[in-house]
Amino acid sequence: MDFPTDCIFCKIANKKTGTEIVYKGKGIVAFRDINPIAPVHILIVPKRHIESVNDLTERDASLVGRMVIAAKDIAKELNIAEDGYKLLFRTGKHGGQEVNHIHLHLIGGAALHEEIRPLNVDWK
Ligand code: AMP
Numbered sequence: 001m002d003f004p005t006d007c008i009f010c011k012i013a014n015k016k017t018g019t020e021i022v023y024k025g026k027g028i029v030a031f032r033d034i035n036p037i038a039p040v041h042i043l044i045v046p047k048r049h050i051e052s053v054n055d056l057t058e059r060d061a062s063l064v065g066r067m068v069i070a071a072k073d074i075a076k077e078l079n080i081a082e083d084g085y086k087l088l089f090r091t092g093k094h095g096g097q098e099v100n101h102i103h104l105h106l107i108g109g110a111a112l113h114e115e116i117r118p119l120n121v122d123w124k
């Protein structure tokens with residue numbers, strides 16, 4: 001399968017690294033975030049290289065749906081479903097996206113801070 005050779009998530013999804021894959025679904029894999037911000041921090045990624053939410057099209061609808069369902073299944077498997085968690089797609093510069101291969105963060109295992117707010121306090 002062809003993929004951008006400089007994309008770390010393509011490499012992980014195509015098993016070119018030692019990263020443990022914790023979930024496999026149709027066209028999807030999941031693995032632990034290397035720098036977790038909570039006790040559970042998993043990234044769900046499509047095997048196909050898509051840069052960000054901005055690049056999704058109608059044909060990706062079932063893929064994105066499967067990513068969310070995968071997150072829900074993993075949350076259940078890790079026993080955090082009942083207490084809850086956050087699902088997050090960072091997108092672009094303002095969204096804080098650092099890896100340009102679309103990924104869904106599954107974050108939980110502890111009560112999470114409520115804040116998702118602009119850096120600039122004067123935005124109003
Ligand atoms: P984002 O800021 O949404 O682009 O998130 C990128 C996430 O990928 C960060 O939370 C990083 O800690 C994580 N990350 C970067 N490189 C790796 C890697 N090789 N394996 C696992 N997670 C990674």
Ligand code: ZN
Nearest residue numbers: 007010049101
């Ligand atoms: Zn990629």
